[in-house]
Amino acid sequence: MSLSSASNASCEELISSDESSNFSSLSKEDQYFFEGAEKLLEIWFDKTECDAQSLRLIPFDELVCMLDIAQCHILHSASNEFVDSYVLSESSMFVFDEHIILKTCGSTRLLYVLDYLFHLARKYANMNVVIGVFYSHKNFMRPDRQPELHQKFPLEMNYLDRYFENGSSYCLGSLKQDCWFLYTMSLPQLETYRPEHTLEILMTEMSSDVLSVFSRKVCKDGKECTKKSGIDRIVPYGTIMHEELFDPCGYSMNGLLPNTDQYVTIHVTPESGFSYASFETNQNLCSLYQQTLKVIEVFKPSKFLLTVFSNDFSAKGKETQQSLWECPISGYRRANVQLLKLEFETLVYAQYVRS
C-alpha cells in the first residue's frame, strides 16, 4: 500500500477556500499578487422580442457606469459592423447586438453588474428576456484576495440563481487540482441554427523568457509587444488589434476580424510568481486545433487548460472537439479530458501538463 506523503491539507481549508491555493508558503514581505484568471460572463438576450433593438445602442457613459460597479474601466475601443470591442483596465468587453461578453481579471466584482446591465438592456435596447448565460472561471490562485461573493463558487452559484431559473453548475477537471467552474442557463430561443463556437486557453507557469517581453523594460508599447511576443503571427490573418502594455508589466489585446462578429482576445499577467495568460476566440477562419498549437508554441506554458464550446451547427467547433479528444499535443501530457453535453451545446474541457 503506497502511503501518500503528498496531500495532507486540512479539509477545513479545502472547504473554506473551495479552490486550491499555491501560495501557502509566501512570506509576508512577498505579498504582492495579481489574479490573472478572469471571471467570464456571457449573456444573450432575446432579439425576437417585440421592439427589441441592439445592445450596441447603450451609450458609452452608461457602459462606464456599469464597469464602475465591477471596479474596472475602459482604456480604448474599436468597432466594426457587428461588434464593439473594449480593452479594460482589467481585461475585456465585447458588445454585440444581442449578447455581451464581459471578461474581468484581478479582484473585480463582475457579478455585481447584473442589475445595471439588465437595466441598460431594457432601457436602451428594449430587451427584457435573458435566453442564455455562461459564467465561468478557472479556480483562483488566491480566492482569499477576491471580493466575498467571488471567493467560493457556491456563493456565485447562489447569487446567479437569484436572477435565473433552472441554471446548472459544473466543476470540470479534478476537484483537487486545477479545475474550472461553469454556471449556465439556456432557453430554447438560444438555439439559433447558426454555428457558434468558442475556444478558450488558460495558461499558467510560463518561463521568464516568454514573460519578460510583456513589460515596459523590454517593449515601449502594446504594438511592439504584440510583434516581439509573436502574437501577431498567431491571430488569424487580417485581425485588427488594439492592445495595451501596462506599467510596469502586463498585456491585453482585443482583435476583430474584418466584416464578421469574430474576435480574439489575449491577456497576460507576466509576474513569475503568479504568471497567467489567456487566449479566447470565436474565429471561424482557420482550424481551432491549429490555433491552439500556435498559442501554446508562443506561450510555452507548463500547464494549461482549454475549453471548447460548440453548438450542433458549428462544423469547426465539432471538428476541434474531436481533435482535442483524439489527438495528443506534442510535449504535453493530457491530465484530464471531459465532454459535457449542455442543452444546445457541447463543451470539451481538457487539461495539459508539460511532459
Next chain:
Amino acid sequence: MSLSSASNASCEELISSDESSNFSSLSKEDQYFFEGAEKLLEIWFDKTECDAQSLRLIPFDELVCMLDIAQCHILHSASNEFVDSYVLSESSMFVFDEHIILKTCGSTRLLYVLDYLFHLARKYANMNVVIGVFYSHKNFMRPDRQPELHQKFPLEMNYLDRYFENGSSYCLGSLKQDCWFLYTMSLPQLETYRPEHTLEILMTEMSSDVLSVFSRKVCKDGKECTKKSGIDRIVPYGTIMHEELFDPCGYSMNGLLPNTDQYVTIHVTPESGFSYASFETNQNLCSLYQQTLKVIEVFKPSKFLLTVFSNDFSAKGKETQQSLWECPISGYRRANVQLLKLEFETLVYAQYVRS
C-alpha cells in the same frame, strides 16, 4: 429578466452540507430515515507481485471483522470459480482474486475499513500494492445523518489521499442538483488488456405500486419478491441469485452468472419518503443499453442517474456509452450527460428525469 423565485438556499448551508438535502421540511415526528444511496469502493491489487495469491484466501472470520469496522455484517453468500458474493445487512460485497467490491448503504463507515483490508490483503494474499481505486457515491439525501467522514466529499477525498498518491476527484452532474462524486487512482498495471465495464443505475422517487412489493406485507421472502417485482426477468438468463427481503421492508439481491466473474446486484429502499433503488452489473451477456431499459421498466423511477465505466478493450462498454450518448430513453428527458476520460477507462455519466 426572469427573476427566479426558486433556489434561495443560504450559501452557508450549501457549503456546510456539500450535498443537497431534500428533507428540510421534515417535521420532528417524521424523522425516520434510511439513506439508500451506497458508498461504492472498488480496489484492485497488483497480481503480478512476486508471491501474490488471491484475496479469496482471506478467511470468513476476517471478512466479518473488516465489515464490523464499517458497521455492517454478512447475511449470506454464494460462490463460483471466480468470485465470492456476499449479501450484507447494508448492501453487498464481492471478492475476486485480485479485486474487491464493497458497496454499503445507510450510515455505514465504509472508508474506515481501508487499513484492515490492506492488512488482510498483505497477510493472506501477499498483495501489497494497490493499482486501482474507485470510490463513488451519489449525493446523499441526508449528509447530516452520515458519520462525519462521509458528510462531505472533500473529507472523503482527503482521507483517501492519505492512502493513495495521485488520486483524482470529480463531481459529475450539476453541483446544485443530483450529482455523483468519484475518487479514482490508477497505476499502469491496471491496464489489463481484457475487457472491463460496469453499469450502475441509481434510481429515486419510485411510485408506491412499484415499491410496495419490497415489503413483508406483500412478499414472504426474497425469492418471492424477486419474482413478483419482475427482477427475475431483468437479470441475464442463468443468473444464480441469493437475495434478502428485510423486515418490515427493503430488498437486496446478488446474482452470479455461471462460469464467469460477472455479477448483478440490486438494492431497494422502498420507503416512499426516501425511496431509492440501485442496479449494478459487469455482465457481458446482453446489451447494457437494453439492460438499462429493462431495469427502468421494472422500477419506473421519476429520476435516475447512470454511470458506465468501460476500458478500451470492452466493445460492449463502448457500444453502451455510445448508445447512451446518442439514443433517448423513452419517457425520460436527459437532464445531463458527461464523458470523462480517465487514465485507462472512459466514464459516461447521465441523468434522466421523467418527462
